[in-house]
Amino acid sequence: MEALSFLMQGLSVAMDPMLLLYALIGVTLGTAVGVLPGIGPALTVALLLPVTYGHDPAGSLIMFAGIYYGGMYGGSTTSILLNTPGESASIITALEGNKMARAGRGGPALATAAIGSFIAGLIATLALAFLAPYVVKVALAFGPRDYFALMCLSFITVSSAFGDSARKGLISLFIGLSLALVGIDQLTGQARLAFGVPQLLDGIEVTTLAVAMFALGEAFFVAGNRATGDDQVIAIKGSVWMTAQDWARSWKAWLRGTVIGFPIGALPAGGAEIGTFLSYAAEKRLSKHPEEFGNGAIEGVAGPEAANNASAAGTLVPLLTLGLPTSATAAIMLAGFQQFGLQPGPLLFVTNPQLVWGLIASLLIANCMLLVLNLPLIGLWVRLLTIPKPWLYAGIMVFATLGTIGANPSPVELAMLLIFGLMGYLMRVHGYPIAPVVVGLILGPMAEQQLRRALSIAQGDVLTLVGSPLSATLLAFSVLALVVPMVLRMRGKGQMLSQLAAEED
Amino acid sequence: MSGYNPSQRRPDGAALAMAGLLAVLGGVILWDAARLHQTGGYSGVGPGDVARWIGYALLALAVWSGVAAFRETPVRPPRQDAVSVLWVAGGLGAQILLLNTAGFAIATGLLFAFTARGFGKRNLALTIPVGIIFALVVYLVFAGLLKLTLPAGPLEHLFLGK
Amino acid sequence: MKHTLFAGMMAAALALPAHATDYMIMAPASPGGGWDQTARTMQEVLQADGISSSVQVQNVPGAGGTVGLAQFASQNAGKADQLIVGGFVMVGAILTNASPVSLADVTPIARLTGEYEAIVVPASSDIKDINGLVEKLKADPGAVSWAGGSAGGTDHIAVGLIAKAAGVDPTKINYIAYSGGGEALAAILGSQVTAGISGLGEFKAQADAGALRILAVTSDERIAGVDAPTLKESGLDVVLQNWRMVAAAPGITDEQKAAISADVEKMVNSDAWKTALETKGWANTYLAGDAFKAQLDADIASTSTVLKDIGLVK
Missing domain, CATH: 1.10.287 (Helix Hairpins)
Structure with missing residues (x-):
């Protein structure tokens, strides 16, 4: 097998001690910067790209791969420990991960995230190496109507992250959808809800909203609860490591997360977040402990974390096979390739196999390095929670604003951070879930644009929405996802009706 | 019902x-x-x-x-300490107002100190200098080593020698 | 009210103390994009060749560059060490966003690089040449869906110009806007749309691999290495270049302008600049002085007309 021998060759090159050192520096830098709220993998790679400049291509590429995977991974740590996602793909991780950390199980949560990321990264990188040409065919077959159907499925399945009250969950979601309207409508160039403020024309940044609602909202909430003192966090209870039961509950979630995340990452208009939403919903449906969801279910950390790392590898599929940069991160990666005078494209696999396989080998090595670096650090990370709160939260506020200031130092952006932070705080106080707001902001524009594109291509024919096998299947799944739980509830009506009555009165 | x-x-x-x-x-x-x-x-x-x-x-x-x-029966929200929340929010406000005139370190140092105040560290004479030094270190790392463009003020110019 | 409040806030807040740097280049976009890369390449070359001892890049993203432009124009009047990178996209964005600040409020120095647009179809398409596409467009404009960049951007403007030149009502074009080049390209490769339009560089690799067919390019003359006619020789009088430029602050003296122009010219003629352009695949379309001024005015006039024709600007 030619591919395999190329991979072995790539691995043997990358095993050079000097190059391993580059890999280590890469993952360390990537993780360190990726931990910061608001600085995702794209900005991390963009910032650190010049650092790789001037080294030999092999070393730079390896460092680069390390930064990419490190940046992707770094977001989960703060998500779990401090309820402040480092980037939008880690939002779902915070839901269960932070609950675990609060119950003193931060160690196992971090471990399942690290090992899940490793396994997903490993499988997805191998899939990238051997399946990329096939995966990309499916990805290209996805047209606007298929994306629209995928968004519908995401909307419905992600509602399982809404918490107990359907009313509050829907209100949160629609607040997110309203915020998504702000800015220039991409398809016609008209400004909506911008009120003449030029800074609003580009809409509300997902990272700004996520950092504000999660990191700042959390800080306000903890400060506000100081009086009652019921926000005690236990740093460690039991072992820092995963128990046998944790393993048993995690491994399937890792694999499912990988299977969901990789193809969605490969979709040109997919995005890592959607994989995490779907993975979370799948775990909640399939879990034997559904009652633990919302209170720290380990599957809810394992699945989405695996999904977001798998989709990071998936993003490279269109980049390496077609030269398509399908995300901000991929666009920066492209710039990185160009730094060495390489144009990724349909011919890269043919014209420059050493390089492609070298990169894939580097990704594998970076992935291992990440595990080696992070597992021993878990004990240390967990101790973050033992820092006295005034210093800890003061530090969180500094880093939360640093991300925004670094990306766009405009007072308007910072004012938005403050306003959304207070909004997140008030919503927490009154029991409205936060995640749906961010979900609405992410999915809303995607769904709207794809719907309008699909209809425009079909010149207004609504039937086009079910006109492809893909879209019809996905919409059928959405209907099932909506109807089946309802039917089940009707059947087990005893419990459900009493619950309904409780809510009505 | x-x-x-x-x-x-x-x-x-x-x-x-x-x-x-x-x-x-x-x-x-x-x-x-x-x-x-x-x-x-x-x-x-x-x-x-x-x-x-x-x-x-x-x-x-x-x-x-x-x-x-x-x-529905109203769910009573947990009792909130408004003063603490206002300190933290005020810290952010101070940062926004001062960021582009006083520079990253001073503005962010105030944010640090006010947040610590909101969480119970009352001694601003201690926390403000600590915050400014902390923010300055952050500035030097991110602007100096990583070339992130952060607003510079008198302190930053002093330390970067520009 | 809100406007003046924000303007005042920005002006007060952003009165940056003067740097002892030779140049501060504003890239009115996020890190990583074309304008940012242009600014950072300038930074590299200006420093490496000793034209300037210290150059800083500042990113002010937003609304097709108009947020950065407004900030640049209002704060830097008379400052000779301030530069801003911009481009053709800005011309359209100023009009569609009804920006209060325009390119007349800064001092354009020179056009640096440029790229021509290419019109493509997937290899499997039954459209063989540009005339085939134009005929389809004339027969039923709605049936020809065009994938390209954001609404009112270069790609959209080019489609409007083509429709007009072909005698088709520009408001009737079925233009599908995508946010990034990658997403539009995926839609074209997947045959989701009839045709695609974007910068030649976006399509070159795919065309070489045989996945796309380039029907025409928007240049004045044929481009070496590209097996496609120009629109002009196909009977459509459309020439369009998506250029990037550098401008200086408003209100600088003629001597200051001359000094900046000389520095930019030195930069463009350096080997480092030529190498950088080559590795990035940018064409050198350097144009300065009155020739650039005339070209700029012509571009603004034609863009304004076509945006009105498409219906994006009232």
Whole structure:
């Protein structure tokens, strides 16, 4: 097998001690910067790209791969420990991960995230190496109507992250959808809800909203609860490591997360977040402990974390096979390739196999390095929670604003951070879930644009929405996802009706 | 539910306020949507249509919230310490106002100190210098080593020698 | 009211103390994009060749560059060490966003690089040449869906110009806007749309691999290495270049302008600049002085007309 021998060759090159050192520096830098709220993998790679400049291509590429995977991974740590996602793909991780950390199980949560990321990264990188040409065919077959159907499925399945009250969950979601309207409508160039403020024309940044609602909202909430003192966090209870039961509950979630995340990452208009939403919903449906969801279910950390790392590898599929940069991160990666005078494209696999396989080998090595670096650090990370709160939260506020200031130092952006932070705080106080707001902001524009594109291509024919096998299947799944739980509830009506009555009165 | 007289109980104020807010938000969106040119082109769905759907959904949610305010038992929110929250928010406000004049370190140092104040470290004479030094280190690492463009003030110029 | 409040806030807040740097280049976009890369390449070359001892890059993203432009124009009047990178996209964005600040409020120095647009179809398409596409467009404009960049951007403007030149009502074009080049390219490769339009560089690799067919390019003359006619020789009088430029602050003296122009010229003629352009695949379309001024005015006039024709600007 030619591919395999190329991979072995790539691995043997990358095993050079000097190059391993580059890999280590890469993952360390990537993780360190990726931990910061608001600085995702794209900005991390963009910032650190010049650092790789001037080294030999092999070393730079390896460092680069390390930064990419490190940046992707770094977001989960703060998500779990401090309820402040480092980037939008880690939002779902915070839901269960932070609950675990609060119950003193931060160690196992971090471990399942690290090992899940490793396994997903490993499988997805191998899939990238051997399946990329096939995966990309499916990805290209996805047209606007298929994306629209995928968004519908995401909307419905992600509602399982809404918490107990359907009313509050829907209100949160629609607040997110309203915020998504702000800015220039991409398809016609008209400004909506911008009120003449030029800074609003580009809409509300997902990272700004996520950092504000999660990191700042959390800080306000903890400060506000100081009086009652019921926000005690236990740093460690039991072992820092995963128990046998944790393993048993995690491994399937890792694999499912990988299977969901990789193809969605490969979709040109997919995005890592959607994989995490779907993975979370799948775990909640399939879990034997559904009652633990919302209170720290380990599957809810394992699945989405695996999904977001798998989709990071998936993003490279269109980049390496077609030269398509399908995300901000991929666009920066492209710039990185160009730094060495390489144009990724349909011919890269043919014209420059050493390089492609070298990169894939580097990704594998970076992935291992990440595990080696992070597992021993878990004990240390967990101790973050033992820092006295005034210093800890003061530090969180500094880093939360640093991300925004670094990306766009405009007072308007910072004012938005403050306003959304207070909004997140008030919503927490009154029991409205936060995640749906961010979900609405992410999915809303995607769904709207794809719907309008699909209809425009079909010149207004609504039937086009079910006109492809893909879209019809996905919409059928959405209907099932909506109807089946309802039917089940009707059947087990005893419990459900009493619950309904409780809510009505 | 039947035979129950809602007036015997005070309505849930928070849910009522939410109903009001949603109604206002829905109204603003509908007003804004009406202002847009309907250039839906071939799709038949223009930028205003989607906004309008969301606007109507918000109005419906406002009604639902309003009804729930009278029917559901209000969940008492946890007691909040408003002064602490204001200190943290004030820290952010100070940072926004000072960032581009006083530079990253001073503005962020104040944010640090005010946040610590909100969490119970009252001694600003200690926390402000600590915060400024901390922010300066952060500045030197991120602006110096990573070339992140952060607003510079007198302190930053002093340390970067520019 | 809100406007003046924000303007005041920005002006007060952003009165940056003067740097002892030779140049501060504003890239009115996020890190990583074309304008940012242009600014950072300038930074590299200006420093490496000793034209300037210290150059800093500042990113002010937003609304097709108009947020950065407004900030640049209002704060830097008379400052000779301030530069801003911009481009053709800005011309359209100023009009569609009804920006209060325009390119007349800064001092354009020179056009640096440029790229021509290419019109493509997937290899499997039954459209063989540009005339085939034009005929389809004339027969039923709605049936020809075009994938390209954001509404009102270069790609959209080019489609409007083509329709006009072909005698088709520009408001009738079925243009599908995508946010990034990658997403539009995926839609074209997947045959989701009839045709695609974007910068030649976006399509070159795919065309070489045989996945796309380039029907025409928007240049004045044929481009070496590209097997496609120009629109002009196909009977459509459309020439369009998506250029990037550098401008200086408003209100600088003629001597200051001359000094900046000389520095930019030195930079463009350096080997480092030529190498950088080559590795990035940018064409050198350097144009300065009155020739650039005339070209700029012509571009603004034609863009304004076509945006009105498409219906994006009232």
